[in-house]
Amino acid sequence: MRKRDAIDILGGACRRAGALSVATMQAVPVWHERAGDVPLHMDMLGCMGSASSLGLGLALGQPRKPVVVVDGDGSLMMQLASLVTIGHARARNLVLAVMCNSTYETSGNQAVPGGETADLVALARAAGFPVARRIGETAMLRRDIDGLIASTGPILLAIDIDREEPATAWPQLSMKQQFQDVRAALMAKPG
């Protein structure tokens, strides 16, 4: 599936569920193009691997709100133990949607170690995720996403996407401002 189709679906689900969302690396420009109107969104840039942990902190701190993290397989590999930390924390409202294409797109589509051999779904299950699924078809993601977000997590979705050329145009973003804006919104309406 194309990354933008996956993000259309994830963004729509976040709107419907009133979810907090986090995107990282190559998902960021696509998220802002296709789902930029989703409120309560933050990016994680310049710190590969940290999106899942940021999402865990949000999920523990706002247990009544779904939290959807749009991660990448290369990024997750940089802090793979976060799967164990998330499983241990039993973050019921956390969905880790991992865009899987076995490459580091940003740096030129080099192969991700384990891209052809490591099984993220099995790793997540072994780490204590009650739901871990591979999703290869757009129709399946569209059909199941609302139910998955409403399920008891933590949930890992390994979403197979095509290899693409890295984005060349990036939105002007300030992580610093996003953090403050989302915090202000959450503190104004405690969950």
Next chain:
Amino acid sequence: MTAPATNYVPPRPLSAQRMIDALRRAAVSHVVVVPDTVQKSFLSAVGIAPDLTMVDACTEDEAVGINAGLYVAGHRPILSIQNNGVFACLNTLRGIALDGAVPTVMLVGLYGHKPTQPPEESALRMVRMLEPTLATWGIPARRLYGDEDLAGLPAVYDEALNRRGPSALVIPIPTVP
């Protein structure tokens, strides 16, 4: 070789219960932990404190990210990590705490420190280089050399909150129950 400091006053162990009291005065909500030998007694006390939520992390990188999420979610977390953990997570401190301007207050155990010797004179890089490393990144560090120093913890927390950045509180020798 550096001449020994003549006016060096060795640290006295921090009381875990006094540390918990200081966290309460700072209105800390969560303690995000990667275990540290120096803070063993403190971690035991956190584990049974009814008003503090302990969050375990596998790595210090994760601890910094979790801290950020809890902060954005409206809480007042603090980290409990080790000097070697600071070295391990420098890029995440740079990316999230500094560039992302997230208050990140760290209780840092000074593993390997000999109390009779100032840290800057230690033969061990993990001891000697902690404060210079933090200083290089512009991260304020304060030593907790006795229970009386805990009185300053709430002010350190609020300063980090207002500045929106990281801060370290260095614990030089093992805490006691």
